[in-house]
Amino acid sequence: MTYLFIPVILLVATTLRYYHNTAVALWHDEAFSALYLRYPWDEMFYRIGLDVHPPLYYIILRLWSYLASDSLLSLRLLSILFGVLTVWAGYLFVKQTFGNKKLALLASLLLAINPFQIQYSLEARMYTLGTFLVLWSSYLMLKALDSEGRQSLKHWAGYGIIIAAGLYTHYYILFSVAAQGLYIAFYFFKTRKLNILFKSATAYGLSLLLYLPWIPTLLRQIKRVEAAYWIPPMDRWSAPGTVWKMMFGGQGIGRIYLAIATLVSILLILYFIKKVRSFTKWYILFGLLVPIAAAVTVSLRTNLYLDRYFVFASLFFSILVIISFSKIPNRALRWFLIIALIGGSLFAFFKNWTDLNIENKPGMSAVSAYINQNAKAPDQIYVGSSFIFFTLKYYNETGIKPLLISSGSLETIPHFSGTALLTNSDLISDISKAQKNSTIWLLWTTGFGGSKPQVPANWKQLSEVSYEDAPGFKGRIVVTKFVVH
Known part of the structure; x- marks a missing residue:
């Protein structure tokens, strides 16, 4: 039955991401993506270096434009494609994490209809490429930890390549890679297998080797951001606002709802820690919390806390929520909450479109x-x-x-x-x-x-x-x- 449900879920993901896709006008950030394509390759790389983002998405977008043109629909179709691939990668990741196909289907369905994930599938930007690479690297990391011999080496090599690709996509993915590194360290202390340290270090070494050519540009971009940037300072409502948007997207909501959402999220995290027995639960937690903690810490010096940059961490929040619900012992309550979450996500999706008033x-x-x-x-x-x-x-x-x-x-x-x-x-x-x-x-x-x-x-x-x-x-x-x- 899995082979029947997965195509349906991917079709739902595609449909929701295609819905009104070109009804919202291209905006400043997307214009950058589109205009880079009009330069010769060498000048494109030069101008990317003058900005504050790494180059991989723009390279892929340019190659894509040779096949699909640079129309608004074509530009955003690439984001839709990676958004749908993110849903597929989410299924593989959860199945590998918990060995439960039904749970993996539910998690992929929630990712398919999550308004926050869909919101950034509507932009000709690097976010859905990043979400795909974060989940794919997570999947390869777990496969590498669970395998032996040549199979293990293959997965570690793939992991090293994919995290390098992630770092070439968006700098916030460094926080997701840090979460993976922390989990590998935890896994080593649990198993005491020295070969894990050697193989993971080799994977990170491969990633660093692949990333070396970009480091001089990265350092220049860091100085540029430290000198002046546009992101406003955090306040006490920044994190609660992020929590809400992770689940329901949109442009914001009243503070009472933010407070309630934050309290519910804390309770869900505590319930998740208590009820989920699999050791891999720690990676779900790290994948969610490490990027948030890192962003808050960095923003104490330079304001870099921005809701959309948590689209990578939000993957693990959706997964954590559905897993927590699956652990509720009362079957009626369990399915009531799961159905309510699915219904609430779809309601938020359509409400967000209504609020935009694009007509x-x-x-x-x-x-x-x-x-x-x-x-x-x-x-x-x-x-x-x-x-x-x-x-x-x-x-x-x-x-x-x-x-x-x-x-x-x-x-x-x-x-x-x-x-x-x-x-x-x-x-x-x-x-x-x-x-x-x-x-x-x-x-x-x-x-x-x-x-x-x-x-x-x-x-x-x-x-x-x-x-x-x-x-x-x-x-x-x-x-x-x-x-x-």
Whole structure:
């Protein structure tokens, strides 16, 4: 029966991730993914190095684009693919961890419908590649610990390669690798098998060897983030907010619900520790708690705590919850809670879409379509915020080069505003020099802390069109047409 349920679960995962996939406009971070593909390979690597993320996702996305194009659907389809592979890897991991196919099916179903996991399958970013690699490396680690001889060596080698791939995907995966290393240490102290230390050290050595070429770039990126970054400081509601989003996604909820969710989560963790007898339970706990603890610790120095970066740790939270429910002795209560969790996840999924109100918030896609239809050379397009500049560059079909309004040169702009993709030729510092009788299209946003740029007195406004974007932090996208007198 397993062979019947797995395809159904994967189909559900695909359907939910494809649902409204292109209804939300491409945004700043995704524009980076798309625009990297337009550079020659050598310049693409150079510009990735100027940013703050490792390169593997962009390499795979570029190869994917050769087959599937760089349309919005094609870009996001790659994330859907890895999101579905994450569900499959979750099944294999739980089956290997507990030797229970039914439990593995339930865990994979929960991953398939988890709103937080689905949320990041909608973005042309590296998150679902990372979730797949985290679960796949976890599976290989357990296989390596449970096998002997050549089979063990094969699994350890695969493990070393996959964790290197993970580190080339997102730096937060280092925290997941640390959780794996901690579990291997625990496993050694339990079994006293010296060959485990040797083989695991060899796997980590292989991973380090594969990662060595990127370390100089990593160190430069670390300095860049330490110097200035945009993530706000943590507060006492940061962790409770993360706990809620791990299970139900969305853009946030009232604090009373956050407090309740945190209390329930703590009780579930304690119940999990008490009721689950398998030693592998410690890895589930480490996979969840080590990344959170590490992120909090690092953020005491540099603010790096961001909900979406816990999409990797949240895998283990979903697994922990379903395993905890499976240990409830009362069959009726057990299945009531499991069904309620499945129903609650699906309800949250559709509610999150309703809250986005995408029918009335086409945002950048609508504004860009308006500009493409109406702006003609020799019109000029000026953009008031870097957080919509790159998005416009992706959508732009006018043949007009947009210019970003800036008070200074490229060197004066914070790196997190997108300097990796900017040159001084993209900037305009004095818009008052626009020629008489020229037509100016001014694009600006109320999102990302933005507002309407101050325009010269000799600019006469002809029209203005605006659309709300979704989610809400993107604000209202506005295009104002002027003629210069």
